[in-house]
Amino acid sequence: MTDSFKPLLNDIVRWCLMLDGRYDPGKGLWLWGDIGTGKSTMLEIVRDFCRIVRPPISYRDQRMTRTMRKDKWEYGFRITNASLVAGMFAKGGYPSIEEYIITCRQAFDEVGRECIPTGFFGNMENVFQYIIQRRYDLRQGDFTHVTSNLSPDQIGTVYGDHIYDRCIEMFNFVEMSGISWRQN
Numbered sequence: 001m002t003d004s005f006k007p008l009l010n011d012i013v014r015w016c017l018m019l020d021g022r023y024d025p026g027k028g029l030w031l032w033g034d035i036g037t038g039k040s041t042m043l044e045i046v047r048d049f050c051r052i053v054r055p056p057i058s059y060r061d062q063r064m065t066r067t068m069r070k071d072k073w074e075y076g077f078r079i080t081n082a083s084l085v086a087g088m089f090a091k092g093g094y095p096s097i098e099e100y101i102i103t104c105r106q107a108f109d110e111v112g113r114e115c116i117p118t119g120f121f122g123n124m125e126n127v128f129q130y131i132i133q134r135r136y137d138l139r140q141g142d143f144t145h146v147t148s149n150l151s152p153d154q155i156g157t158v159y160g161d162h163i164y165d166r167c168i169e170m171f172n173f174v175e176m177s178g179i180s181w182r183q184n
Contacts, residue, residue, distance in 0.1 A: 008176070012042070015172065016049050023172035028143040030171035032151055036180025039147040040109050043079060046145070047107070051076045077105035077145060086114035086127045093120040097127065101134040107145035112158055129159040136166040144170060151175075 014021035015029070023029070029046065031039040054075035080100065085108065088096045100106055111128055118127050135144050152173045156164035 004178075008174070012046060012174065013049070016046060017053055023174065027172050028145045028170055029174055030146045030148065030152070030167065031174045031176055032146075032148045033176035034178065034180070035149060036182045037176040037178050038181055039176050040079075042176065043107055043109065043145060043147055047077055047079065075105070077107050077143065078103065079107040079109055079145075081109045082111045082114040082128060085131070086116075086118045089118050089125060089127045090115075090120055093123065097131065101131055102138065104142045106135070106143075107147075109147045111146045111148040112150040112154070116158065126159060129163050132159065132163050132166060132170075136170060139170060146171065 011022040012029075015023040015025055018025040029043070031042055033039060056075060085097055085100055100108075108128070108131075114127060116126050116128075118125055132144070135142065150158060152164070152167070155167055
């Protein structure tokens, strides 16, 4: 880790601990930046750290998906690749992506790399425009997290200005820029 990365890590730790700081603990994280800068890895670290430091979720407070069967379960979230979700829509339509909309904690990896629009029996949909809108409508107490190469300024171009406007309310935009950490 470079010294220039430490302030960003400090800000994210403060968000995880729900302390005042650069990022609003009541919003999800939109990690964006160049390829190979650790966005997906950072999201996994955030998920694992939040399981330790954030309070558990109560069944009475949250909607259940068919995989959630406990009365209480730790704070956590599923991380799903955006292309996989778009592919599920292509195979099964709207019912096949409903669990990604109603799950109380959900993260999407590589948003902006999915097929846009995605077709299902002649119905064409910008799947993440639809998902973000629906998650915005249901957001009370819910979190959505995203990794993307899309900057905040590019969200409106890909998903529309109304989605960009909702993203401002839903997310802390966290830039992770620099050279790729991947070895050639």
